[in-house]
Amino acid sequence: MNPFEGLEFWFITGSQHLYGEETLKQVAADSEKIVNFFNQSGQLPVKVVIKPVLTTPDAIYQLCLDANSSKNCAGLLTWMHTFSPAKMWIAGLKALTKPFVDLHTQTNRDIPWADIDMDFMNLNQTAHGGREFGYIGARMRLEHKVIVGYWQDQDFLEELNTWMRAAAAWFDLQGAKVARFGDNMREVAVTEGDKVAAQIRWGYSVNGYGVGDLVKYVNAVSDAAIDKIIGEYYDTYTVSPSLLAGGQYYSSLRSSARIELGMRAFLEEGGFKAFTTTFEDLNGLDQLPGLAVQRLMADGYGFGAEGDWKTAALVHAMKVMATGLKGGTSFMEDYTYHMQPSGMKVLGAHMLEVCASIASSKPSLEIHPLSIGDKADPVRLVFNVPSGAGLNASVIDMGNRFRMIVNTVDVVNPDAPLPKLPVARVVWVPRPNLKIGAGAWILAGGAHHTGFSMALNQQHMRDFAEIAGVEFVLIDENARIDEIKKELRWNEAYYGLSKGFLA
Numbered sequence: 001m002n003p004f005e006g007l008e009f010w011f012i013t014g015s016q017h018l019y020g021e022e023t024l025k026q027v028a029a030d031s032e033k034i035v036n037f038f039n040q041s042g043q044l045p046v047k048v049v050i051k052p053v054l055t056t057p058d059a060i061y062q063l064c065l066d067a068n069s070s071k072n073c074a075g076l077l078t079w080m081h082t083f084s085p086a087k088m089w090i091a092g093l094k095a096l097t098k099p100f101v102d103l104h105t106q107t108n109r110d111i112p113w114a115d116i117d118m119d120f121m122n123l124n125q126t127a128h129g130g131r132e133f134g135y136i137g138a139r140m141r142l143e144h145k146v147i148v149g150y151w152q153d154q155d156f157l158e159e160l161n162t163w164m165r166a167a168a169a170w171f172d173l174q175g176a177k178v179a180r181f182g183d184n185m186r187e188v189a190v191t192e193g194d195k196v197a198a199q200i201r202w203g204y205s206v207n208g209y210g211v212g213d214l215v216k217y218v219n220a221v222s223d224a225a226i227d228k229i230i231g232e233y234y235d236t237y238t239v240s241p242s243l244l245a246g247g248q249y250y251s252s253l254r255s256s257a258r259i260e261l262g263m264r265a266f267l268e269e270g271g272f273k274a275f276t277t278t279f280e281d282l283n284g285l286d287q288l289p290g291l292a293v294q295r296l297m298a299d300g301y302g303f304g305a306e307g308d309w310k311t312a313a314l315v316h317a318m319k320v321m322a323t324g325l326k327g328g329t330s331f332m333e334d335y336t337y338h339m340q341p342s343g344m345k346v347l348g349a350h351m352l353e354v355c356a357s358i359a360s361s362k363p364s365l366e367i368h369p370l371s372i373g374d375k376a377d378p379v380r381l382v383f384n385v386p387s388g389a390g391l392n393a394s395v396i397d398m399g400n401r402f403r404m405i406v407n408t409v410d411v412v413n414p415d416a417p418l419p420k421l422p423v424a425r426v427v428w429v430p431r432p433n434l435k436i437g438a439g440a441w442i443l444a445g446g447a448h449h450t451g452f453s454m455a456l457n458q459q460h461m462r463d464f465a466e467i468a469g470v471e472f473v474l475i476d477e478n479a480r481i482d483e484i485k486k487e488l489r490w491n492e493a494y495y496g497l498s499k500g501f502l503a
Contacts, residue, residue: 003172003300003320008049008072009164011035012063012100014084014133015053023123027081028053030107034079034151043157045324046074046164053081057088064092074171075164076100080129081107082122086136093140099167099467101145101160102137104130109150143466159459166463169320174203176273176316178302178309179266181214182281185306190447193310193397201402202468204273206309209266215284218262226257233257237365237381249367249377252287256379259285260292267301274302274312279351282375290352290380291365293331294424297355303331304449305353310395310402311449317464318393318451327455328357332392332426333448337434338415344434345412345427348392348452352380354424358454359383368422385426385454387411392430392450393461394441395470401495404465405446406458407437407475426452431477440475440484471495 013031015024035050054060067073075098106126137144145163149156184192195206230253233239243253267275275296279288297303302316311331318329331353338345351370356363363381370378393406409428418425430437458474465472471491475484 003323004046004168006072007046007074007168007171008070009046009075009077009167010063010067010073011038011048011050011077012079013051013053014055014060014078014080014089014129015082016055016084016088019082019122023082024053024055026123030081031079033107034105037152038157038160041157043154044161044164046168048077049073054084054088057091060089060092061095064096068095068097073098075167077103077160078133079103079105080126080133082125083129083132086132089133089136090140093136093142099144099170101147101163101167102130102133103151103160104134104146104148105151105156109152143469145463145466162457162459163463165321165323166460166467169317169464170203170467172273172320173313173317176204176313177271178204178206178312179270179272179275180206180208180307180309181276182211182278183208183307185278185280188306190396190445191304191306191308191310191449195309197397198310198313198402201470202313204313206313211281211283211285214262214266217266218259218285220265221258221261225261226254229257229261230254233365237363239365240367243365243367243379249379252367252377253365253379255286255376256289256291259287259289260295263289263292263296267296272301274304274309274316276304276307276309276312277353278306279372279375280306285375287376287378288352288370290378293353294356294381297330297353298357303353303355305331305333305350306449308447308449310397311447311451314393314395315451318453318456318461321460321464322453322455325455327388327390327453328355328359329451329453329455330355330358332450332452334392334438334450335425337438338427339434343415343429345429346409346434346438347414347425347427349421349423349425352378352423354381354426356381356383356424358385358426358452359424360386363424366422380422381424382422383424384414385411385424387413388454389457390428390452390454391456391458391461392452394446394450396445396447398445398471398495401471402468403445403471403473403491404461404468405441405444405473405475406461407431407441407446408458408477409437411454431475432479436479436481437475439481440479443481443484444473444475444488 304312
């Protein structure tokens with residue numbers, strides 16, 4: 001999966017005719033210099049395309065309309081090189097539906113102390129023009145990112161890289177389709193939600209399909225296709241002897257391969273980017289899809305168990321953001337605790353469905369009883385996860401809004417081997433610790449299902465939430481229960497009143 005292929009971010013420079021043609025030519029040349037550096041730096045995930053310098057309301061408005069209708073433009077990088085009277089931007093920004101970032105930078109890094117004159121001052125007015133542009137963004141209550149600094153500095157490029165990944169994930173989600181095989185797990189609350197509100201807010205649609213619809217695709221898979229993909233399994237994983245040709249459970253492996261190929265065909269034909277399953281609705285399947293889900297996630301599909309479509313869409317978006325970054329991203333669940341006072345930890349896992357992109361070493365392909373779902377023993381990949389920084393993210397439906405909760409974590413090695421737990425698993429310490437991390441998560445209503453990543457940081461998730469216009473709650477090393485409670489109360493008041501703020 002390369003979701004960045006073919007995408008563009010448009011570089012937009014604001015100025016005005018007051019300065020004369022020679023100055024505008026220099027503004028255009030400086031803009032081109034910056035764009036060329038961005039594209040040649042290797043630091044940004046998506047190509048930057050320069051657009052003409054904008055000096056009139058009509059030109060700004062038309063460019064914003066063009067960006068809206070472009071099938072490749074994922075967002076705008078705006079720069080006020082000189083002063084650009086911000087009333088010119090009202091119509092365009094009012095019409096704009098793509099995210100934008102304000103690059104508060106300037107062509108030169110240093111003031112030329114011995115040579116600076118008024119011509120230099122009139123040309124290099126980011127400090128002036130950026131504030132004018134910032135005012136109109138604030139006055140119009142527009143969600144946007146501001147990056148301050150010199151355009152060649154590493155921290156500036158890192159901030160821009162992070163925002164571009166979030167904007168690209170948002171672009172990818174618009175019009176995306178989530179397939180729901182079966183319904184929600186019965187009586188479960190947090191995995192439910194308003195699918196119409198989600199489509200309005202997030203841009204993706206969720207539709208349900210009977211498991212029988214999937215079974216038709218599974219039953220249509222040829223033996224030759226199964227032989228081919230089993231060869232891929234043998235080349236990719238350490239395979240249990242019982243799953244080898246002639247082994248006791250070789251037929252189960254073939255059944256698992258058939259399910260994977262049927263799921264792939266269904267998802268590819270329907271143009272889906274994420275999907276859910278539930279062990280309460282497996283009619284026509286002889287085992288819970290485990291290996292199939294793990295491998296589909298590794299190829300970029302989002303997944304949510306027990307009908308959890310919000311997490312399925314979130315996992316896909318996180319995978320888009322993480323494209324090309326070190327570390328992996330997976331569906332996850334907080335499963336059980338280690339509450340030893342000197343080192344409280346969480347064991348994360350699921351019945352089967354954890355993506356091998358987060359594995360510490362070559363996964364083992366195994367088959368074991370599941371003791372839930374009342375089906376044949378399912379095939380799955382078993383592995384541990386390397387130590388390092390990570391995060392868990394959850395999206396919940398609060399009725400009048402969606403809330404994203406993120407807890408940064410430190411992944412650690414298990415205290416001892418887990419020979420009787422034959423599933424993919426990860427152990428982490430929530431920041432700042434289990435008491436506060438879990439307490440704050442529960443107070444905020446965070447789900448037991450999450451998107452887990454060791455490739456992304458909290459800023460990716462914050463930028464994504466801000467582009468989406470949803471509430472964002474961060475639980476990190478600085479979290480305190482009393483402050484989290486205050487934040488949740490303030491957020492409740494803000495989102496209850498904010499519809500009247502634009503009057």
